[in-house]
Amino acid sequence: MASKKYKTQAASAKPSNAAGTQRAITPKKDVPPPPDWTALADRYALKVLIGLLVAALLLRLPNLNALSLWVDEYVHVLRAQKFVQGTGPLFTDDNNGILLTFTMLPFFKAFGAGVFWARLPSVLFGVGMVYMAYRMGERLFGRYVGLMAAFFCTFSLYLVFWSRMARNYAIFGFFFLLLGWIFLKAFEGKRDTESSDFFQKNGLSPKHLLLLPLVFVASLLSHQLTFFFLFSLAAYAVAMTASEWLQTKSIPRKYLWPAIVLLPLLLIAVVPALGGIAQSLLSLALPERIAHWVVPDWTYLAEKWKKEPWISFGIYHGVMRYDPTLLYFPAVGGLVAAFWLNQRSAWWLLCSFLVPFLLMCFVFREPSVPRYAIFIFPYFMISAAAFFYWLWKFLQRKFLADTSNTMRYALVVLPFVFGLFSVRWGEIADLTLARKRTGVVSDQNIGSFNFTNWQDPGKFVLDRKKPGDVLLSTVPAASAYYLKEDSVLWFRQRFYNTSAKHYELFPSNPGKPNAQNYQDLKRLVQNNPRGWLLADYYMDNVLVDDSCRFFVYRNMNFYPEAAPDASVLVFGWDNSQPKPAQQNLVAYLNADKIMARQVNYLFTPEMLAKPKMIMTVRKKGVDTPSEALVQVNGEAAYYLPPDTSNGIETSRVEVESKYFKPGYNRIEIYFDAEKVTRDPRKGFMLYYLGFQ
Secondary structure: OHHHHHHHHHHHOOOHHHHHHHHHHOOHHHOOOOOOOHHHHHHHHHHHHHHHHHHHHHHHOOOOOOOOOOHHHHHHHHHHHHHHHOOOOOOOOOOOOHHHHHHHHHHHHHHOOOHHHHHHHHHHHHHHHHHHHHHHHHHHHOHHHHHHHHHHHHOOHHHHHHOOOOOOHHHHHHHHHHHHHHHHHHHOOOOOOOOOOHHHHOOOOHHHHHHHHHHHHHHHHHOHHHHHHHHHHHHHHHHHHHHHHHHHOOOOOOOHHHHHHHHHHHHHHHOHHHHHHHHHHHHHHOOHHHHHHHOOOHHHHHHHHHHOOOHHHHHHHHHHHHOOOOOHHHHHHHHHHHHHOOHHHHHHHHHHHHHHHHHHHHOOOOOOOHHHHOOOHHHHHHHHHHHHHHHHHHHHHHOOOOOOHHHHHHHHHHHHHHHHHHOOHHHHHHHHOOOOOOEEOOOHHHHOOEEOOOHHHHHHHHHHOOOOOEEEEOOHHHHHHHHOOOOOEEOOOEEEEOOOOEEEEOOOOOOOOOOOOHHHHHHHHHHOOEEEEEEOHHHHOOOOOHHHHHHHHHHOEEOHHHOOOOOOEEEEEEOOOOOOOOOOOOEEEEOOOOOEEEEEEEEOOOOOOOOEEEEEEEEEOOOOOOOEEEEEOOOEEEEOOOOOOOOOEEEEEEEEHHHOOOEEEEEEEEEOHHHOOOOOOOEEEEEEEEEO
16 A cells, blocks of 8 residues: 555656756745655665665675584585485474475585575575565555665674574574564454455455465464564454454454464463463373473573573673674654554564563563574564654654755665664674685674584595594584584583483493593594594583593694684594603683683692792794783683794693692693783693693
8 A cells, every 4th residue: 555655746746857847936935845755765776675685785796605503504415415315304393493394405405505506595594584675665564664674684794693693593584574464464454444344344355365374374383482473463353453442342253253263372381370270281192292382381580580681681682682783773753653553563563572572571581692682672673764754754754844855865875874873884894705604603682602613624534544444523514514424423421401401422332333431432533443533612511521531631642733713623533553742631712712721620638739830831823922821710820931943842840739729720721812912822731731
């Protein structure tokens, strides 16, 4: 309906030069109002939209394969790869977002399972999300709002980041927007009260009604959080029923039955007593895990509210507050201002954003991570656009009645300029140009996790491994992908017991090769002539047992050249060769990986009897006196002397015993990047740390 209105206005608009001539010869009081500014949006909408889609593609496409695959990306990538190769199933328990896996299949079949082709579907759906933001904004408030919302989404750091990952968030955001748009097309058409046709009389579209369940299933296959659509729909149906009843004083029929059907679902989510009843009933038909996931556990929530009432809110609110920065306040204001533009559209905007937002913050609050907000984020951008639209109309009515076309068009463009100042250009450039390839590459409000360089270590081992070599990894999926091998063993000795809520050691399993405890690891190395271990930051995690960690240090050779950025440490053993000399701790510290490494050392009273001890260190690459230091229990720090050659050197430093205590002591090794101004090797390696 909005587009027809715009076309009429565009057709009646006079050329701006003619208007200018008329003003030159006519007194101001007789000047006709300038052409309606909405003609501008109508005239250039297609060109602007195409330009935005091209810009969105250019921000999301370059350097897709620069970052190694993140750990969760293997859920889709390995399933699709193995299915194409005929070596594994497509459907597994952990494959949430199976639709994304399906979209990878033709690319893998045609071009191979490369990182670029794995991430390309997310890029395309990310661009599609920009398009759907335009369509949704247009459907709710007109083309101008649609273009502005698409503009904000195009340059959103949050959306750019998740459109470059082989995870199911961009595809979910696309289908959730499409689902809302299809619903509005199905239920919010133009009514013809004189028609005898049931659908036309009630503003229903049979075609879109048929599409609605199909798109719902597609969205659900993209992510299970699609079920929040039902809560939004319930709130919208109740709002429409109440609104029409207050206006007409009669019971409306269109949304009455949807409200009756869906209202219990909403009440189950917010009323503890009803939730308990529903959970008991669902447990009769569904697995207990699913029943607890669908219905909130109010006893557990009460405990969480007492301890951490705002933690989930802080995470999701942090997304909206961080990106784009300046648009946060217009977006919040738009949730209210929208009611002065179009009440029905405002209710849909409010229910589609605020209902899922509040439920995720305070009811379905775990797990709460920034990426789960992606399906409501575009609605927040539409709200910001609606605010600027309302502001323009308000200013036009109050202050701009006699202003010139130039001034009007300048004010129309102003929100886009405001949006450009809100963009985090530096961080977007970091992503698009791949300036950061390892470690944390984004702010915690976007997605705070480490990217590990598995590409270089994988190539290093791939070029040197021989048939029969045993392969171990702290992340087997990553090593399997880059080593092109299926048989990669876990190198972890602990797991988290969700029932007992603590970490436990794996039991011994001598029946098959594994590295799940010290005896099994020792047996594996003794019984196999050669092998490799690729270890990322999990090597220093609680999941790896100290005894196994030190067994690796003492019995396997370390290859620092395998990964210059040190994000993955590569070890190998060859039983026909000598063991590494005097090696009990391997730390490779630099500014690209980590700048600190903590270990625990056990000291006996006999060792601490003397006032001073000698700390012996084997190291390589210490270039300045202030580069490497060892800290004892957070109380004393000792800088290591610089090396005099390019090889491994042994240094001895006198330390005071008073800073140590009987039992375990926290020893931390630091790379002091702030004090290092000239360091050609960008870090140092430590092979041995002992006290006597």
